Amino acid sequence: MTTTSPSTTTHEKRTVTLVFAALMLVMLLASLSQTVLSTALPTIVGSLDGADHIAWVMTAYLLGMTVTMPIYGRLGDRVGRKPMLLIAITLFTIGSLVGALAQDMTVLIAGRAVQGLGGGGLMVLSQAAIADVVPARDRGKYMGILGAVFGLSSVAGPLLGGWFTEGPGWRWTFWINVPLGIIAAVAVVALLHKPTTERARTRVDFLGMALLALATSSLILAATWGGHQYDWNSPQIIGLIVTTIVGAIAFVAVERRAEEPVMPLALFRDRNFNLTTVGVIILGVAMFGSLSYLPTYLQMSVGVDATHAGLMMIPMMGGMLVTSIVVGQAVSRTGKYRWYPIAGALVTGLGLFLLSTIEIGDSRWQIEGSLLVLGIGIGLGMQILTLIVQNSFSHRIVGTATAANNYFRQVGGTLGAAAVGSIFTSRLTESLATRLPSAGEAHSGSSSLTPDSVAHLPQEIHDIVVTAYNGALMPIFLWLAPLTLVSALVLWFVHEKPLRHTIEASKQEESLGEQTLDATEAMTGAER
Known part of the structure; x- marks a missing residue:
């Protein structure tokens, strides 16, 4: 038995802190890219005359991210997190450059797609790399902080988007990613030195x-x-x-x-993996479907500018930030985690229901209170579900398992954003066409509407437009709320396994070949 000197322990803690700081920056890049456009989106589509394609600006990014997540996870397990993170950061930065230089919606959407190809790696590898340096029992507090970073970006993104839109211009919602990407790449090169799990032969x-x-x-x-x-x-x-x-x-x-399967089927023989997969798909539909269009609603129907729309999202950020950190600390201290995702799903459903009741003329505190409840619900369970999955498999395939979990959450999120975007656009276009049949080309469609143009419409037409926005979006939240109840019911059956206190796989696991490992995972999963 070997002992660890206090100086060695201090050095290891310092190393973990530095590595985690780099991973937080990577997570910030990925999460900001999902929110920074939300307040700028109405101005962007109005500037490029493309509101009919508004759903694609969000969907293209989510699609690129979703497709690449399992690939990054599997290759990260095989050739190491560091090279895959650098590839992801490079793609993300290139996509940001394309978006910043776009002169039409087609190029803009293409840039968002390339961003997504990199974003998939940023999201997955930042979470998987934590498992390289922190055991599952202590990982909750780190995952909670990552959840807080996501919560912070959910408000910082809209605020930055609003500030850029009203200041230097909406293109800076893309330009800002370039220096951040460079800093993230330097941090990864300098700080991430964890040995890889590369084998002599890696079949892709x-x-x-x-x-x-x-x-x-x-x-x-x-x-x-x-x-x-x-x-x-x-x-x-x-x-x-x-x-x-x-x-x-x-x-x-x-x-x-x-x-070397990109998504080993042995994963699906684990009970907790299957239950959390169903849970994250449903929560992804509800969460991404609702968050994608809230800032647009605040600008159009409430009448605030882009910056104030971002400020009104602060209660949601506060709820996510506080609950993510508190829950993460509680899980690391007690080792208990089963109830948090269940409670999170129920509280998220309550927040969606409260949002669905909002009408034109309601006070801002009512809107912000509903967003606070929604943020608390998301923060309660979002990162814990990833921890449950990581704790169900050996360290050898933790990246693959993490990627699969994120993949299915993004599938739900992409479907949610696409469905809400399609329904919202269809309902809005139909409502405007019905209510403004004689208003002329300038006002009968939604393609050229921006917050500024709506604010300067004649009062009668203005009231019709904002009522149409409210009527097109808010009922969708009520349709999403029951999905969270289904998620809570599914997560009820999660088995609370003890969180491991060590990182590395056992000597027995290290001596097994890949095929033997997969077979072992399959048999142990079947027993669960």
Whole structure:
């Protein structure tokens, strides 16, 4: 038995702190990119005359992020987090440059897609790398802080977006990522030195990756276009649905035989993984579906500018930040975690219900109170679900498991954002066409509407437009609320396993080959 000197322990703690600081910066990059455009979005689509494609600005990023998450997770386990993080940061920064220079919606959406290709790695690898340096029992407080970073960015992003929109211009919502990306890359190079798990021979599951991308992309396109650009029974949508099903079946068949599967099927033999997967999909639909369009609603219907729309989101950030940190500390101290995601799902549902009751003319404190409740709910369980998954598998595949969990959350989030965006746009366009049949091209459609143009409309038309925005969006929150109840019910059956006090796999696990490991994981998962 070996002992550890106080100086060694102090050095290790300092190393963990520095590595965690770098990972927080990476997480900040990923989370800011999902929120900074929210307050700037109405001005952007008005400037580029593309409100009909408003859903794609969010969906393109989420789609790129979702498709790449399992790939980053698996390759991170094989060749190391550091090189994969640098690739992700590079892609993210390039996408930001494309978005900053865009002169039309097509280029802007392309830039967001490239951002997403990098963002998938930023989100997954920052969480997986914590497992390299912190055991599961102590990991809760670190995961809680990462959740707080996400909560902080949920308000800092809209505030920055509002400030940029009213100051130097909306393009700075993209330019800001360039220096941040450079700083993040330098921090990763300088601080992240954890040894990799690279083997002498690493086979890349290219076919599995391609099929996963095909199935995921087809699913998201069907959700985005269905009922909006094409009828649900149109050949285009039916073709996408068929492609999704065929691609998913082919993906499963390939993964069963792949030597190094991008998403090992052994994961699905673990009870907690399956339950948290269902839970995060449902919560992803509710959370991303609601958060994507709230700042737009505040500008259009409440009549505040972009900066004040961001300020009105502060209560939600406060709720997320406080509960994420408190819950993380509590989990690390007690080792108990089962009830937090259940409570989080229920409180999130309450927040969505409160938002659905808001009408034109309601006080701002009522809106902010509803956002506070929503933030508390999200903060209670968001990061703990990732911890549950990481604690269910050996360190050898913790990145793969983390990526799979994030992938399914993003699938839910992408579907939620796409569905809410499609329904919102369709309802808004239909409402404006019905209520303003004789208003002329300038006001009968939604493509050229910006917060500033709405504020300067004649009073009668202004009232019709803001009422249409409220009527198009707020009922959707009520439709999302029951999903959180289903998530709480599913998470009720999660088994609370003891959190491990060590990082490295046992000597027995280290001596096993990959195929033996997967078989062992499958058998132990089946017993669970």
